[in-house]
Amino acid sequence: MSELHNLCYLGERPITKENYLDKLRLLLKKGVPSTYTVEDAFAEEHGLKEAIKGSTTTPLHLICESLPKDTSREEEDIILTMIDELFLNGAGWCLTNEKDETPGCVLLRRGLHGSKYWQKMVDAGVRAELLFRRLDDDKIEFIDEIESEEIPQLVEADTIEGMDKEVAKNNAGLKEKTEVLDKDPTNTTSSYLKTKLAYKDGALVTNERCDGVMMQWEDILMKAGCNSLFKSIDDPKEVNILNIGFGMGIIDSMIQERNPTTHYICEAHPDVLQKMKEDGWMKKKNVVVLEGKWQDTVPPLLSRGIFFDGIYYDTYSEHYQDMLELFDMIVGLLKPTGTFSFFNGLGADRLICYEVYKKVVEIDLDIYGLSVKFNEIRPPENALRPAQEDDSVWKGIKRAYWKCPTYYHPEVSFA
């Protein structure tokens, strides 16, 4: 076992600065990577060329797994500083071990959700997410620009010949993965909009693969969303609401019950629009249906001088980046007293990611002078049960997109 890993098992007590922190710092200073995995060490010890793929048990995993439950205040401080030290040296908050757990997931399993250790993981996740976004920004100049030929490029198949075989194989793999993602209706809007949908068994699903687009169990979340939209009405004689994403029409039916002056609904999928026609939504006197992607249909509202008391956003196959683009419009469309809310499923298939995004969204909204308040809602029990269990809502659904015990319902306003 490597010296670094041995240290992270925290076997020797008490945990002191001399025995742990100083030794950790020394190892990192000597160049041992903070992401050195147990699998790497095993491969090295056994003269294997490569470590087992798909599993990265990092020093952070070991610390989280080994944390004694009876630490003194001093010991806790040493461990927290060890975690800081690993992060400072590039440790990853979201690498996963053989059980598909991040270090945060290990803490959660061990009953340490909400602890100081947990908070360290969340903070590191937030920093990493914000940093990666900045690095993606092409306006950033790097001091030590890497020569372009050193950067592994995704090459076209016909240029592969003659290249180093390994690079070619990796490139081909990367290209294949990109193509798979491009065709995945859960991942790409253009692919989703071409995918046939079906309304069945209290859900809206993709016809072939049975990806859950919207499900009836979410009505409790939609109720909270609808209440937020009518929270602070500016003028009861002129109530404007905008909902982006019709799905099963759950929130729109709730909005209709409140009889707003104008109820805008933005929807892009042809099958959903067809269902809306069949169910008479196009003919309702206070409803305006914006047919097409919100990216095309919402911007014109800005120039028409329409302002909203409430805006709700719940689409499908979009990414956080899309939401950031929407924020640009929200500031222009929301009345000063208005409320914006959205289906908060950001990272909701893993609690640590969900809490990282809760913070990231707060930071992003703050840039617009918007503040967010999260109300906690307990989802129905059968939404928290794995698909194998009889009464689970995920039975027959391709992938459970919800796995968190608490829903953080967002209410966003200028206040």
Ligand SMILES: C[S@@+](CC[C@H](N)C(=O)[O-])C[C@H]1O[C@@H](n2cnc3c(N)ncnc32)[C@H](O)[C@@H]1O
């Ligand atoms: C999860 S469902 C919305 C469910 C809805 N909140 C309800 O209460 O039933 C998402 C909807 O957003 C639509 N959608 C996805 N991308 C869109 C886009 N870019 N513009 C407008 N609608 C979009 C989908 O077709 C789908 O009907």
